[in-house]
Amino acid sequence: MKFLMNIAFKNMFRNKLRTIVSILAIAFAVMVIVFTRGLIDGMVADTYELYIHYDTGHIKIIDEEYAQKERLLSLNYTVNGIGDKSLTEMQSDLEELQGIEMVIPRLKFGAAVSTEEELVQMLAWGVNSEKELAFTNLARELSQGRMVEAGNREVVMGTRLLEKINRSVGEKVTMVYTTAFSSFQGATFEIVGEITSNLPLLNEDVVFMPIDTARQLLYLEEESTELLLVGENRDQAETYLPAVQNYLEQNGGEKYLAQSWRGGSSFIQLLEVSETIYNFVYLFLVLLASIVVINTLVMIVKERTQEIGMMSALGLKSSEIMQLFILEGTAMALIGSLAGAIGGGIINYYLAGVGFDYSAAFQDVDILMNPIIYPTSKVEHMLFGFAIGVVVTTITAIIPARRAAKLEPTEALREI
Amino acid sequence: MSLIKLRGLEKTYQQGKIAVPALRGIDLEIESGEFTTIFGPSGSGKTTLLNMIGCLDKSTAGEIIFDEHSINDLNNKELAEVRRYNLGFIFQSYNLIPVLTAFENVEFAIRLIEKHSKKERRDRVMSLLEEVGLGEMANRRPNELSGGQKQRVAIARALIKEPKLVLADEPTANLDSETSQEVLELMKEMNRESNTTFIFSTHDPQVMDYARRLIEIKDGKITNDQRRD
Numbered sequence: 016m017k018f019l020m021n022i023a024f025k026n027m028f029r030n031k032l033r034t035i036v037s038i039l040a041i042a043f044a045v046m047v048i049v050f051t052r053g054l055i056d057g058m059v060a061d062t063y064e065l066y067i068h069y070d071t072g073h074i075k076i077i078d079e080e081y082a083q084k085e086r087l088l089s090l091n092y093t094v095n096g097i098g099d100k101s102l103t104e105m106q107s108d109l110e111e112l113q114g115i116e117m118v119i120p121r122l123k124f125g126a127a128v129s130t131e132e133e134l135v136q137m138l139a140w141g142v143n144s145e146k147e148l149a150f151t152n153l154a155r156e157l158s159q160g161r162m163v164e165a166g167n168r169e170v171v172m173g174t175r176l177l178e179k180i181n182r183s184v185g186e187k188v189t190m191v192y193t194t195a196f197s198s199f200q201g202a203t204f205e206i207v208g209e210i211t212s213n214l215p216l217l218n219e220d221v222v223f224m225p226i227d228t229a230r231q232l233l234y235l236e237e238e239s240t241e242l243l244l245v246g247e248n249r250d251q252a253e254t255y256l257p258a259v260q261n262y263l264e265q266n267g268g269e270k271y272l273a274q275s276w277r278g279g280s281s282f283i284q285l286l287e288v289s290e291t292i293y294n295f296v297y298l299f300l301v302l303l304a305s306i307v308v309i310n311t312l313v314m315i316v317k318e319r320t321q322e323i324g325m326m327s328a329l330g331l332k333s334s335e336i337m338q339l340f341i342l343e344g345t346a347m348a349l350i351g352s353l354a355g356a357i358g359g360g361i362i363n364y365y366l367a368g369v370g371f372d373y374s375a376a377f378q379d380v381d382i383l384m385n386p387i388i389y390p391t392s393k394v395e396h397m398l399f400g401f402a403i404g405v406v407v408t409t410i411t412a413i414i415p416a417r418r419a420a421k422l423e424p425t426e427a428l429r430e431i
Numbered sequence: 432m433s434l435i436k437l438r439g440l441e442k443t444y445q446q447g448k449i450a451v452p453a454l455r456g457i458d459l460e461i462e463s464g465e466f467t468t469i470f471g472p473s474g475s476g477k478t479t480l481l482n483m484i485g486c487l488d489k490s491t492a493g494e495i496i497f498d499e500h501s502i503n504d505l506n507n508k509e510l511a512e513v514r515r516y517n518l519g520f521i522f523q524s525y526n527l528i529p530v531l532t533a534f535e536n537v538e539f540a541i542r543l544i545e546k547h548s549k550k551e552r553r554d555r556v557m558s559l560l561e562e563v564g565l566g567e568m569a570n571r572r573p574n575e576l577s578g579g580q581k582q583r584v585a586i587a588r589a590l591i592k593e594p595k596l597v598l599a600d601e602p603t604a605n606l607d608s609e610t611s612q613e614v615l616e617l618m619k620e621m622n623r624e625s626n627t628t629f630i631f632s633t634h635d636p637q638v639m640d641y642a643r644r645l646i647e648i649k650d651g652k653i654t655n656d657q658r659r660d
């Protein structure tokens with residue numbers, strides 16, 4: 016085996032150009048795989064994070080009816096405590112549960128500002144500022160002013176939204192909205208902060224205000240439209256979910272629905288499916304590259320027919336002859352995959368710093384996705400690319416190697 | 432005791448629907464230590480006969496007994512084992528592995544037999560290369576050697592495992608007459624020294640002269656078999 020390896024290695028140098036082309040094909044495929052994986056991983060991780068921050072939390076509790084009419088932003092199906100307990104008590108109960116670190120209430124409702132030309136629709140979020148700042152990266156995105164403070168009639172909104180209503184930080188704005196009793200009312204707020212974000216949702220849709228102010232204006236008691244539960248690690252959400260569901264059931268909260276972030280968003284489920292699909296794309300890519308290697312090996316077998324006859328006469332078994340050619344393919348695969356993995360790793364390392372700008376492609380798409388993607392630079396991607404390159408190429412090398420092994424020694428020796 | 436016994440050996444090639452008889456009933460015994468040539472016109476069946484004796488191909492009819500054992504019923508893997516341990520081959524076109532040095536080409540044949548230590552292997556290969564007059568050229572690749580030198584490497588490769596039998600199909604066909612004689616001289620010397628049995632085929636009357644037994648074959652049959660001393 017060792018001396019077959021030695022010969023296979025030396026044989027690679029017999030036709031250098033052909034060997035180099037084969038190695039390059041694999042290197043290129045592996046590099047593209049490592050890069051794509053880094054990119055998708057970066058995109059997915061970022062998207063998961065955005066969904067968790069601005070939609071699902073790790074676990075989200077809402078009224079079951081509300082779930083069906085979420086888009087209507089109805090105020091008739093709120094989370095307003097459990098059994099005889101108030102919302103505050105319910106929140107502290109939930110915080111006691113194993114794994115849950117924070118419970119965040121949000122009160123979402125529709126609002127509008129009328130300008131000279133049009134009525135600008137927006138999405139008002141009554142929030143607890145401390146919790147939002149701790150959980151999301153709003154602090155980073157706050158480009159001017161400060162976050163809203165409890166008890167005040169003040170708002171924070173995105174740059175694009177401010178442009179639409181023709182206002183800036185420090186000015187006042189009058190907003191109209193529908194209360195819980197379906198009456199149409201208006202209130203004036205001071206704009207205390209501006210958010211600059213790549214994310215369209217924050218940039219042009221949402222206006223933040225203190226949750227207590229929102230309740231007062233909407234004639235709500237201690238209520239919110241949703242509760243987001245946050246644990247230590249998003250991947251453990253499923254583990255903590257049963258305890259939450261159990262709590263709801265035991266305390267007369269049957270009307271509530273608790274969902275983990277994975278189950279809650281169909282877009283996230285779609286992303287998960289697409290990650291699997293991408294694995295097939297990678298496989299296909301390596302298969303394409305390994306065709307170059309197969310082709311090289313077929314030529315090699317043809318050229319070395321006499322040599323195969325000689326080896327067979329010297330007593331090499333067909334299995335050993337097969338090994339010899341597979342090893343030559345594997346050697347090319349190893350070198351190509353290594354080069355490709357390193358190349359892809361370098362690209363990812365670079366782009367992880369500067370980002371990869373997608374914004375043109377996502378201009379009009381209504382999903383929570385950051386238009387600048389930062390690929391993740393992980394050794395894992397390099398190992399994956401390397402392994403798939405070596406394994407697939409080695410397996411496909413069996414095809415030409417079998418042809419060599421099947422040659423009759425006398426026929427092989429007759430070949431000139 | 433005969434090393435090889437052939438009884439009623441026949442070989443017919445199938446070329447599409449046409450049957451091409453290459454050997455038509457060969458009876459032959461070869462003793463250990465013989466230095467034998469098989470000669471005859473082109474297409475008479477020399478290569479076919481050597482292939483049969485060399486366990487490279489299967490006969491259509493008849494029996495081959497090698498060293499007391501019938502090899503008729505062996506499968507391909509077992510035939511490969513027989514070749515690996517007992518047979519040496521020398522080819523018309525040398526068939527050295529171009530990426531290996533002379534030393535490594537010779538070593539190749541005993542690396543298949545895993546019974547020698549690295550040092551033992553080295554010493555044996557070097558001393559055999561010296562015997563065939565290539566001690567100085569052990570590190571050269573085949574393309575840095577002349578035809579005669581390549582064939583010497585091939586002879587060393589055939590002999591390194593101390594086989595019972597060495598088969599050579601037209602070993603001198605690619606060499607000029609002077610080199611041919613040197614190669615035959617070397618083979619004969621090896622035969623004398625180690626008592627290894629040699630069978631070679633040739634067209635060349637000058638080369639035949641070296642043999643101690645001359646077997647003539649025509650149309651797949653032995654037409655003449657004479658010994659000389």
Ligand SMILES: Nc1ncnc2c1ncn2[C@@H]1O[C@H](COP(=O)(O)OP(=O)(O)OP(=O)(O)O)[C@@H](O)[C@H]1O
Pocket residue numbers: 444445446451452453471472473474475476477478479480
């Ligand atoms: N694989 C094959 N298929 C069909 N016919 C074959 C095959 N090999 C040999 N033959 C035929 O068998 C006969 C004997 O061939 P063989 O090669 O043994 O002759 P040879 O004496 O070695 O000839 P040469 O001196 O030209 O090498 C010839 O008629 C040849 O055409």
Ligand SMILES: [Mg+2]
Pocket residue numbers: 477478479600
């Ligand atoms: Mg012949």
